[in-house]
Structures are given as C-alpha cells and as structure tokens.
Amino acid sequence: MLVRVKLFASYKEKAGTADIEMSLPTGATVSDAASELLRLHPAIAGDKSRLMIAVNEEYQEHDYSLRENDEVAFIPPVSGGALP
Numbered sequence: 001m002l003v004r005v006k007l008f009a010s011y012k013e014k015a016g017t018a019d020i021e022m023s024l025p026t027g028a029t030v031s032d033a034a035s036e037l038l039r040l041h042p043a044i045a046g047d048k049s050r051l052m053i054a055v056n057e058e059y060q061e062h063d064y065s066l067r068e069n070d071e072v073a074f075i076p077p078v079s080g081g082a083l084p
Helices: 009-015 030-040
Strands: 002-007 019-023 052-055 071-075
Touching: 002 009, 002 030, 009 071, 019 030, 030 052, 030 071
Parallel strands: 002 071
Antiparallel strands: 002 019, 052 071
16 A cells, blocks of 8 residues: 655655655554655664654554555654743
8 A cells, every 4th residue: 555654854854855655565554654664764763662653644653554545744753942
C-alpha cells in the first residue's frame, strides 16, 4: 500500500525533501513506517520511540495500523526556547 509522508523541521532538512511516497505492506503500522523512513534516510537517525507521528492530522501511537493513502507526518522532538 502507498502512504504519503510529510517531514518537518530538521527531518525535512536531513532528508532533503518534505514529501515522500512510501510503499508499505498491507497491515503496516506507524512503527513500520518509522523504520522504513529511518532506513531510507539514515541521516535522520535517532530513537524511533521519540518520534511524534500524526496520521491524517491526528497524533497516533506507534502500533496504529495504516491504510492506503494515509498521510503520515513525522515531527521531530521540540527543544529550546527562551524564558522571558
């Protein structure tokens, strides 16, 4: 099945693109998509468990089952900022 992947911030920079079309087996989970993303773009690296992932604009757990044409967004951990 095909899913559309959106990358943001440092993930977008490291992959060199914001949009990827990914082929996954039927029944694949969010975790499977994360593994495939890290395989295709090892520069992203890091711990899969720290990835924030939204499917069709709603945050999902890593065991969530994907469906054909889902939009999967990978959002890197947010850090930094300044105190007033």
